[in-house]
Amino acid sequence: MLPKLSLGLVASLGLFLVLSQTAFGDVSFSVPEEMKQGSVVGNIAKEIGLDVGKLAARKARINTDGSSKRYCDINLNTGDIIVTDRIDREALCGKKASCVLKQELVLENPLELHRITVHVQDINDNSPQFKKKTIKFEIRESANKGSRYRLDEAHDADVGQNAVQGYNIEANENFRINVVAKSGGGKYSELVLEKELDREQQQELTIVLAATDGGTPQRSGTAVIHVTVLDANDNAPVFSQAVYKASLPENSPLDTVVVTVSATDADEGINGDVTYEFDHISDENNNLFSLDHKTGEISVTGDIDYEEGSKYEVVVEAKDGYGLSSEAKVIIDITDVNDNAPVIYLKSLTNPIPENVSPGTEVGIINVQDRDSENNRQVRCSIQQNNFILGVETNSVELVLNKELDRESLKEINLLLTALDGGSPPMSGTVVIHITVLDANDNVPVFSQAVYKVSLPENAVLGTIVATVSAADADEGLNGEVTYDFGHISEDVKSIFSIDHKTGDVKLMTAVDFETVASFELRVTAKDGLGLTSYAKVIIDVTDVNDNAPAIFLKSLTNPIPENVSPGTEVGIINVQDRDSENNGQVRCSIQQNVPFKLVPSIKNYYSLVSTGQLDRENLIVSVRDNGQPSLSATCSMYLLISDNLAEVPELKDIAYDDKNSKLTSYLIIALVSVSTFFLTFIIIILGVRFCRRRKPRLLFDGAVAIPSAYLPPNYADVDGTGTLRSTYNYDAYLTTGSRTSDFKFVTSYNDNTLPADQTLRKSPSDFVDAFGDCESSPEVGTAVAYNLNYSVF
Template identity: 50%
Template sequence: IMEYKRGSTLRRGQWTAFVFLLMIVHQCVGDIRYSITEEIKRGSVVGRFSQDLGIDVKTLSTRRPRIEFEGNTRYCDINQKTGDLIVNERMDREELCGQRPSCALLFDFFLENPLELHRVTLEIQDVNDNFPTFPNEVIKLEISESAIKGERFSIDEALDTDTGVNSVQGYTLSANEHFTLSVHTSADTGKYAEIVLEHELDREKQDELSLILTAYDGGKPQKSGTVVIQVRVLDANDNVPVFTQSIYKVSVPENATLGTAVVTVSASDADEGANGELTYEFSHISIKTKNTFSLDPKSGEIKIKTMIDFEDTSSFELRVKAKDGAGQAASCKVIVDVADINDNAPVILIKSLKSPLPENSPAGTEVALIYVQDRDSESNSKVRCSIEQNTYFKLSPSIKKHISLITAVELDRETQSEYNITLIATDEGYPPLSSFQTITLIVSDVNDNQPVFDEQSYSAYVTENNKPGSSLCYVTARDRDWRQNGTVVYSLLASDVDGDPLKNLFLLDSKTGVINLAGPIDYEEQPIYELRVLAKDGAGLVSYTKVLIDITDVNDNAPVILIKTLTNPIPENVAPRALWPWR
């Protein structure tokens, strides 16, 4: 059975209270309610998150679905393939909730991208898996033969740890000529019975009687339990025990030591001798309560037998019966309230953590979703949360008493790539208790830095006619980003000299930035070359620099005389070594 409540919030009980001045709104879609019977097998399907939330299974699996219980036991889990909520641990209603009329497990269901939190209530329905039982195998009564018709005698109630119709619904008494059965209903104890004298007893005719009392429940199939009532007929016993109080109410701190006296109940009987001697015993209490307290049968003093814990049980209800020597009895109620002390430090639970976080995430980005619980009550459970000496992050209220850890500034991986964030939770008890939790956040790189050359321009000198493959110089560019984003590759920009591409003259190593000669260079052809070098990182950001290659001349050319034309003829009588003008 599944019920979906949009925009509602279920009561969480006495858990954590947060103190904040700032309120913000996060996405929270609603609450989910499922119902199952106890003791169903592991792997059984409780509900279908995918279907109930209207999210296809593939999308659901990509949103990192998970459930978080407040205790250490994971009673349910998620089938990641189908999106089903399945049983993970045995669930016994009587162990989980005792005799409480309703029994439910509460847990959180998280989805991310975007963040959603659903509060899930899993109701555990009772099955009839327990028999009614009586506290003793035999009930012994001693009744005076002077007892008159209609006189009533109380008997021990039967206890069935199941609830509702599966608990004790009635009693039957075996056929006999002296007693009938009267069944009553009490808000405190449920069904209980008395035997009623119909025909007066005669000790001379019969001094002992044996009756069979049967208690039955309302389950299907019905279960029952029996007890023998042994009646001994005695001389007159005119009075029944009377308690000084019908209800005793006391308070005990949860740190009370074993053997601490809780209260002493007291009853009196006006009869003399054995008929006036009283003994005390527990009547109609749970196994847990019986294991927690001891009762002195003679003094009526109740003591603590096992450690009590307010967070486990805040109140106990005991019924004490006083019997006289003839078996006549009276009952009283003892209510033991457990006083809370501040014995639980807050517990910090990290429900969601986004690590690594991209460095370009804006201020206010949610890093983690946190829940702090304190099992104490009232002021002992009020918790203040803070961050230890950190200006980069802050806390903000989030959905359903959760806290968001958010960035206070935009982070820069190149400045700091990892943060250890210590959370502190302190309650308001006396003395206050604190707990600490450290979150490690990795800042992931984004390509927000372009390569930067060490120099604005570079110069190199080389003599002409140098051998191809000779190293001229190298350029260096650095990128503050990480891994691929910070990996720099070099290249020459396309250019040419008189139609001859520069790549035919110079080679640039793309990884090292070393520039080598690719072919012969001639000073007489061009004395200076200007190269443009590009540096590009792994994500495509670029920068540029200029490299001037200065060619040094060498004496590799002989003089050459060039005569274009001879226009003046030389006469034949010109003297030797005479100068003659050229035209």
């Protein structure tokens, strides 16, 4: 006999944790039993409408429903469901009319769960079999024609049409066969006496009994009926109940009496002696229960497990001494005991989980089973982690992300999932699910300071690290890699400073000058690997160093100076300047002693040259020094012409007189005559303006008349100065006699270190008007002095 699985129900609770995008649907296939391994059951990809090429990427796999044995698997290349193990319908489902294998197809990314139902079709692979090869009867010769003798039922492990369909016996003159259909299904046969027996003629008969099924090809099984002709025994045993029912807790100890059957026989003697035996019982049931042939007690002989079988039915036959028999049915109901803890199966899990997954997202599939029944199998699940919650639906539980994850505060999560059943006492199962939180770029770099303030000497060496900015990003990997750069700054500033993209070092690339720009404000960006950016400000204050020597400027001078000028008379104004700041820009001005002049401070950096005694031709040296460390200084030599009357002026004219001067004098005489008429004056002014614009000379003051270096007006004299200092600046000055207005013209400096003209003496007449008032030229013709200013920078 082939082993059969019991018809008991296995109670289990499947708690599935599924994603919101999981599509539920049953896919059914029908397959005959005993198919060869590798046979194709059907194509699941076509059934669910999934591209075959995505099966491997989505980790498609077949999970069994509560069984460790896998009968089918999936071919990821074709999408076919193939047979991987022997499918024996009789071993799986016994005599059940319908035999179903339940499996699950699990897909990931996104997670999906499809239930697969495989209907196992019966094939005619089992022949009918009798419990005994020889069936013995003792029939009295007094038996009446038409007497019926029930024969042992043949059993076929197949079902339906493949089960036992009929019986027949070999031809004989005493008996015929009668086939009876049972109300619960199945058929048995009776031996019907057609002709009375004659013990004197034949004491024993041997007849072959055959049972046939309805399969193709048809299968059959045989037994031998051995009839011994006896005297008459006309009463069969009678059971006290047609059906006996008993209840038995699972895990009952061995030799526990389940139920006692009882039958009586009205005959006396050997004809009334009753014995009991199981009519037809499977090997499995035969290992669980035993029957006392004399007392009729049914006892436990094996391990009773509710989960393996919750109900058993056996047929007990009572037979008297000469073979008359009857039968009764015994139904044993197994009651469940809470002896199974819930078992948790991790079907699938999205791991790692990105930290930016939205709350409400389902992240895995878990199956929880309890093989007990009723309250013992009612399972409640809980988790000890507030990042996740369990959402219960019909026949399923969803593990849902409850709140946003933050990898920076929690990189690893250990979920303790507990399943507790409803038994008394309850039993529980636990599993720890390890989840790794995957970093998302959700943090911008953060500078250590919003504003960096540094100072930089203007004489700093190129390549000096001015400042180092630093930003940290809480993310990891590429998301946390920070690079630095300048924000929106001008190209001029970018040429002065550079920033190291890795270290954040801000370096000096070109020299800075405090006198040009005293402060720089840089905008610095910190950017992570995926572009999140933050900003900081770097303020660089350039500190002054004493790198500019003072400069001396003669703003006005009375020339010639009458030798009888009164002491205390102002004869000139000197301005000193230093481009440095603070102490470096503070200057002190002085002249040599033993001269009849002194310097009197007026407004800031202006000094009045005041006479102090009797004058003669004088040579003044003006010195100026700043307060820097080390101190820088400059000097200027002034040659003053002292005149006692106007007669000396012609002598000065004669020094540089030429033909050009004579022509100029004629022009001046004509101009003075023409002043008498307004019209001629207006014309001369227009011509003078046009003349000045055409020549565009480089002048010290706007509006001054440019005169060639080789040319001196008749009333002017040229006195060359000789510079003896290291850096000398030379100025030729032409002054009208008795006038405070000076016209300056630059000449070539003595060396290349001379300051350019546009950085030293560039003043307009209005500047002097603002500082000293309007000084008109004297109309009289007087002695003129030409002086040369020489100063050097140390």
